[in-house]
Amino acid sequence: xxxxxxxxxxxxxxxxxxxxxxxxxxxxxxxxxxxxxxxxxxxxxxxxxxxxxxxxxxxxxxxxxxxxxxxxxxxxxxxxxxxxxxxxxxxxxxxxxxxxxxxxxxxxxxxxxxxxxxxxxxxxxxxxxxxxxxxxxxxxxxxxxxxxxxxxxxxxxxxxxxxxxxxxxxxxxxxxxxxxxxxxxxxxxxxxxxxxxxxxxxxxxxxxxxxxxxxxxxxxxxxxxxxxxxxxxxxxxxxxxxxxxxxxxxxxxxxxxxxxxxxxxxxxxxxxxxxxxxxxxxxxxxxxxxxxxxxxxxxxxxxxxxxxxxxxxxxxxxxxxxxxxxxxxxxxxxxxxxxxxxxxxxxxxxxxxxxxxxxxx
Numbered sequence: 007x008x009x010x011x012x013x014x015x016x017x018x019x020x021x022x023x024x025x026x027x028x029x030x031x032x033x034x035x036x037x038x039x040x041x042x043x044x045x046x047x048x049x050x051x052x053x054x055x056x057x058x059x060x061x062x063x064x065x066x067x068x069x070x071x072x073x074x075x076x077x078x079x080x081x082x083x084x085x086x087x088x089x090x091x092x093x094x095x096x097x098x099x100x101x102x103x104x105x106x107x108x109x110x111x112x113x114x115x116x117x118x119x120x121x122x123x124x125x126x127x128x129x130x131x132x133x134x135x136x137x138x139x140x141x142x143x144x145x146x147x148x149x150x151x152x153x154x155x156x157x158x159x160x161x162x163x164x165x166x167x168x169x170x171x172x173x174x175x176x177x178x179x180x181x182x183x184x185x186x187x188x189x190x191x192x193x194x195x196x197x198x199x200x201x202x203x204x205x206x207x208x209x210x211x212x213x214x215x216x217x218x219x220x221x222x223x224x225x226x227x228x229x230x231x232x233x234x235x236x237x238x239x240x241x242x243x244x245x246x247x248x249x250x251x252x253x254x255x256x257x258x259x260x261x262x263x264x265x266x267x268x269x270x271x272x273x274x275x276x277x278x279x280x281x282x283x284x285x286x287x288x289x290x291x292x293x294x295x296x297x298x299x300x301x302x303x304x305x306x307x308x309x310x311x312x313x314x315x316x317x318x319x320x321x322x323x324x325x326x327x328x329x330x331x332x333x334x335x336x337x338x339x340x341x342x343x344x345x346x347x348x349x350x351x352x353x354x355x356x357x358x359x360x361x362x363x364x365x366x367x
Contacts, residue, residue, distance in 0.1 A: 012042060013038075013039045013042040013043035013046055013049075016035050016036075016038040016039045016042065017035075017036075017039045017046065017048055017049060019035045020032050020035030020036045020038075020039060020049065020052055021052070023035060024052060024055075024056065029056055032052065032056060033053065033056055036049045036050075036052045036053045036056075037049075037053070040053075132224070132225065132227065135163050135165075135167060135225065135227055136222045136223070136224070136225060138161070138162040138163045138243060139159060139160065139161055139162065139163070139167065139170070139195075139222045139225070140159070140160040140162070140247070141157060141158075141159055141160075141170075141172055141220040141221065141222060142157070142158040142159075142160070142220075143155050143156075143157055143174065143218035143219070143220055144156040144157070144158070144218075145215065145218075146176065146208065146211065146215040146218065147205075148211065151210065152207060152208075152209060152210065152211075153176075153185075153207070153208040153209065153210070153211035153215070154205045154206065154207055154208065155205075155206050155208055155218065156202055156203065156204050156205065156206070157172070157191065157202070157203045157206050157220070158200060158201070158202050158203075159191065159195050159200060159201055159202075159203065160195075160199075160200040160246065160247060161195040161196065161197065161198065161199060161200065161201075161246070162198065162242070162243040162246040162247060163197060163198075164197050164198065164232045164234055164239065164242055164267070164269055165197050165227060165228050165229065165230045165231065165232065166194055166195065166196050166197055166227070166228030166229070167194065167195055167225050167226065167227060167228060168193065168194035168195070168225070168226050168228060168334060169190060169191070169192055169193070169194075169225060169226045170190070170191045170195075170222045170224070170225040171188060171189075171190050171222070171223045171224040171225070172188065172189055172190070172191060172220050172221070172222055172223065173186070173187075173188050173220065173221055173223050174186065174187060174188070174189065174208075174218065174219065174220040175218070175219050175220075176208070176211065176215045176217070176218050177215075177216060177217045177218075177219075178213050178214050178215065178216050178217075179214065179216035179217075181217065182213075184211060184212065184213045184215060185208065185209075185210075185211055187208070187209075188223070189206060189208070191203050191206070192334070193334050193335060193336045194228065194332060194334045194335050196269070196272075196302070196303040196332075196335070197228075197268075197269040197303075198242060198245065198246040198269040198270075198272070198273050199246070199269075199272075199273075199276075199303060200246075201335070201336065201337050202337065203336065204336075231268075231298075232267055232268075232269070234264075234267070238260065238263065238264060238267075241256055241259070241260060242256075242260060242269070242270065242273075244256060245257050245260070245273055246273070249280070250273075250276040250277050250279070250280040251277060251280035251281060252277075253273065253277050254274070254277040254278070254281070257270055257273040257274035257276075257277050258274055258277075260273075260274070261274050261290070261293075266297055268294045268297050268298045268301055268304070271290045271291070271293045271294040271297070271304075272290070272291065272294050272301070272303055272304050272307060274290045275287040275288070275289075275290030275291045275294070275304075275307055275311070276307060278290065279307065279310070279311050279314075282314075284311040284312075284314055284315050285315075287307070287311045288308060288311050288312070291304045291305075291307055291308040291311065292308075295308075300331055301331075302327075302328045302329075302331035302332035302335060302338065303328070303332075305324045305325070305327045305328035305331065306324070306325060306328035306332075306335075306337075306338050306341075308321075308324045309321045309322070309323075309324035309325035309328060309341075309345075310325075310341070310345075312324060313345060313346075318346065321345075321346075322346060325338065325341060325342050325345065326342065328342075329342045
């Protein structure tokens with residue numbers, strides 16, 4: 007059997023209900039206290055603070071002197087009133103805090119979403135350009151235990167790219183992973199062209215490298231001057247992916263349809279030069295320079311065509327111009343340094359003279 011509750015038990019319950027703001031139940035508990043202990047001052051003060059004029063709240067007649075508890079009654083009444091007000095205030099603060107937190111989280115989520123959308127559109131061109139670049143690794147060479155590799159980059163975009171961060175994997179002939187990592191190719195690759203980055207260090211490498219794969223993760227774009235329609239962009243990408251000699255007709259059609267697209271004239275010139283038509287190639291480079299006199303790539307290929315025509319003085323002028331305009335183009339820099347160390351090919355009459363001398367002997 008549960009023990010019967012005494013006056014103190016009911017008083018504790020009444021105070022808790024009073025603090026929680028449950029007026030009716032608090033009054034009932036205070037009255038139960040007075041039923042068990044008619045002289046309980048705390049129960050009387052509790053009823054007074056709740057404004058309840060209960061018959062039980064009358065002092066019973068007794069010959070014993072009754073002390074004056076009025077000052078305590080006022081203190082108790084103020085205490086419980088303050089407690090009730092404080093409890094209500096604390097609940098309001100908690101609700102306000104939760105609402106503020108919810109608003110802050112909602113604003114933060116909205117701001118982050120807006121930020122990510124802005125970043126996506128800001129990087130859209132970079133992401134699109136990255137997908138239009140092919141990276142080819144030649145077979146790795148070992149030197150003093152360190153791997154080196156030549157890397158060819160084909161830029162199929164209608165604008166220059168530079169400083170590419172490349173992720174690579176090297177696997178052996180059984181497809182087991184030997185090494186992976188990232189490297190930065192410092193330098194530029196012109197629109198619709200390709201460049202070789204030679205002897206790029208890869209560090210320690212154990213095993214026999216067989217398969218090398220790579221992809222561009224980030225890059226920087228050069229000046230964007232052309233926005234091509236889809237059919238022309240697709241044709242330009244196809245031409246850029248071909249060997250120069252095989253892309254003659256694609257570039258020719260582009261120059262006919264797009265009379266201000268400089269990379270097409272340069273590509274057409276390269277295709278003609280690959281077939282040893284250097285005079286025709288120079289005409290295409292000249293058209294490109296008429297549209298863009300500061301185009302380093304047009305000056306560079308003009309230099310190469312002039313060199314093979316035997317016009318070294320003008321070839322030197324053109325390649326110096328190209329190097330000044332594109333100091334980060336490694337191929338131009340290399341040819342500026344080494345191209346003119348190549349001896350002139352012998353002329354036809356010299357070849358015939360040497361051939362006759364050999365026959366006489």
